Amino acid sequence: MTAQPFDRTLVRKYNVPGPRYTSYPTAPHFQNDLPDFVVNDHLKRNNETPRPLSLYFHIPFCKTLCWYCGCTTVIGANRGRVDPYLKTLDREMERKAAHLHPDREVVQIHFGGGTPTFLSPQEIRWIGDRIRHHFRIAPDAEVGVEIDPRRLTRDHVKALADAGFNRASLGIQDNNPVVQEAIHRIQPFPLVEQAVRWLREEGFESLNFDLIYGLPHQTVESFDATLDEVLTLEPDRFAIYTYAHVPWIKPAQRLLEGAALPGPKEKLAMQEHIVTRLSREGYRYIGMDHYAREDNELTRALDDGSLRRNFQGYSTFAGVDIYGFGMSAISEIGGLYLQNPREIGAYQKAVEERDFPNFRACSLSEDDEIRRAFIMALMCHGRLDFVEQSELLGVEVQTYFADELQDLAPLIDDGLVELDDEGITVTGLGRLLLRNIAMVFDAYLESDAQRYSRAI
Numbered sequence: 001m002t003a004q005p006f007d008r009t010l011v012r013k014y015n016v017p018g019p020r021y022t023s024y025p026t027a028p029h030f031q032n033d034l035p036d037f038v039v040n041d042h043l044k045r046n047n048e049t050p051r052p053l054s055l056y057f058h059i060p061f062c063k064t065l066c067w068y069c070g071c072t073t074v075i076g077a078n079r080g081r082v083d084p085y086l087k088t089l090d091r092e093m094e095r096k097a098a099h100l101h102p103d104r105e106v107v108q109i110h111f112g113g114g115t116p117t118f119l120s121p122q123e124i125r126w127i128g129d130r131i132r133h134h135f136r137i138a139p140d141a142e143v144g145v146e147i148d149p150r151r152l153t154r155d156h157v158k159a160l161a162d163a164g165f166n167r168a169s170l171g172i173q174d175n176n177p178v179v180q181e182a183i184h185r186i187q188p189f190p191l192v193e194q195a196v197r198w199l200r201e202e203g204f205e206s207l208n209f210d211l212i213y214g215l216p217h218q219t220v221e222s223f224d225a226t227l228d229e230v231l232t233l234e235p236d237r238f239a240i241y242t243y244a245h246v247p248w249i250k251p252a253q254r255l256l257e258g259a260a261l262p263g264p265k266e267k268l269a270m271q272e273h274i275v276t277r278l279s280r281e282g283y284r285y286i287g288m289d290h291y292a293r294e295d296n297e298l299t300r301a302l303d304d305g306s307l308r309r310n311f312q313g314y315s316t317f318a319g320v321d322i323y324g325f326g327m328s329a330i331s332e333i334g335g336l337y338l339q340n341p342r343e344i345g346a347y348q349k350a351v352e353e354r355d356f357p358n359f360r361a362c363s364l365s366e367d368d369e370i371r372r373a374f375i376m377a378l379m380c381h382g383r384l385d386f387v388e389q390s391e392l393l394g395v396e397v398q399t400y401f402a403d404e405l406q407d408l409a410p411l412i413d414d415g416l417v418e419l420d421d422e423g424i425t426v427t428g429l430g431r432l433l434l435r436n437i438a439m440v441f442d443a444y445l446e447s448d449a450q451r452y453s454r455a456i
Helices: 008-014 036-046 079-097 121-134 154-162 177-183 189-201 220-231 251-256 264-280 297-304 344-353 366-381 386-393 402-407 409-413 434-439
Strands: 053-059 105-113 136-147 167-173 206-213 237-242 283-287 290-293 308-310 313-315 321-325 330-333 336-339 360-363 383-385 417-419 423-426
Touching: 008 264, 036 330, 036 336, 036 360, 079 121, 079 321, 079 344, 121 154, 136 206, 154 189, 167 177, 167 189, 189 206, 206 220, 206 264, 220 264, 237 264, 264 283, 283 297, 290 297, 308 366, 366 383, 366 386, 366 434, 383 386, 402 409, 409 417
Parallel strands: 053 105, 053 321, 105 136, 136 167, 167 206, 206 237
Antiparallel strands: 237 290, 283 290, 308 313, 321 330, 330 336, 336 360, 383 423, 417 423
């Protein structure tokens, strides 16, 4: 994918706050008072048939804080909180599994955080055993884990393999020592090389590298040097995120404000270079942040129409329900989102009191369902056929979205999208700004734009 040049006027125009659309409605619109009978009705209908499952586990612990981080974490070296937390996860699995259709099979598992490899090898094996105890795991399930190479041991990798993990995502961010010092994450590249070697020796099938652009002191040239190094390790995928500066949500990010943060034009230049460089190296640009080799399952999902977007980014399974476990974890169950409490004590208390320990939820209306499908199709495929979408959604989309299609006019003039009688096509330039295009179809946006990071 090659984008046309992006001038300063357009940078200013489109560098506005907006969601990343890992859900629709987005998390700020979840409610605190959704009645239990609504949740129970969704769960009952959702388990009438043995639909496939995806499980997400939030492991929040980190030994130290990276100053750019926007995740929900528990910081500190005190391991005394880990065992009670794992036992709460076990209890949550037990309570939620009791609601499932007995023939439901888990096709995907993901451990995020925090730092899942904060757990000891023994704890990793134990939680893997408990998952297999509570759920039916498909023989070919994708089982992934996020890894911090700084404190990874060979025993950790062996334990992950023993627990059934076969995919790993390594947090790298940037290899430049000046950048690492500025973000409070010192991680020499040999640690990454060592982690990759161990994972491949233990038979992991797919490796993803997480990088971030827009951090202090980064330039196109410095980030390209990081790409030079990490490409020697031949990962299967990349997730390369733009740094989201939201100090009103994550106060620690204020520590970066005196540093040399790149401006929006510099960040966009980095993104354009990343897309061009990785395309030349044999990686397909999947969509926001994500790149994969041509033979990777993520690329195949893009080609066969099964690509979807969820709270972990892009995924290979369409139509799969997500059951979330742990503090802040979000479940996506049909037309229902459920979020667990974001504080560890409140989460543990809620698990003892309720089968589904949500403190916020969202039951989608008919309009929400239509807009979600429309926005996710834009985010995942970059092309919408009006006849096909009308059949899928049960509405005449050109009539239903008549106002929004008119609102696309400035984006058409700026070269982000093309519109004709048959559908909408996102251009190469528009693929760099998918958030801005999706925002046109967001019925909630005007009331809460200030809650989000900027698009560039």
